[in-house]
Amino acid sequence: MEAYLGRGDRAAHAWHGLTERTRVLFGAPGHAYVYFIYGMYECLNVVAEPEGSPGCVLIRALEPVAGVSLMRRRRPGGLRVEDLTSGPGKLTIAMGITRRHNGVDLTHGPLTIRRPEDEERFEIEATSRIGIRHSTHRPLRFVIAGSRFASRIAYNRLG
DNA sequence: AGGATGATGAAG
């Protein structure tokens, strides 16, 4: 996951203030902010700060723990499990998340974020965020150290 | 290394 700050973060969508697109970012925490990017993909964020403060968290990757065959159907190609959801655009396809989910409450309802049944211990590693042009080098990307399910590095970014 | 693909925000 990656954090996008409410203030002073040039890479954040909220940098330009409250607009039509960023409306839910300025709303209550625990809600989904889903945006359309590069004409093809959608990305899921969780609003993470109180109303009026647009800080959020971009979910870049996850480890599938259920519904793997459904995910494979949505992302054809005979992919390995670790390739199904190893990127922000990939995981929304695999999970069927679209802009219809923009603004939904993630604490109730069909799309929810829950505490895992078995809480495993893991180390969290902080790195630079991926795929952005501004505010690079800030350690705002957080990965489970050594996870095979982490998002891959964006490799085709020109200078 | 390049292309697919369209919404967004700012400028005019």
Added chain:
DNA sequence: TTCATCATCCTA
């Protein structure tokens, strides 16, 4: 209205 930009992914 036009234009550059874009928190991506895939194929080569």
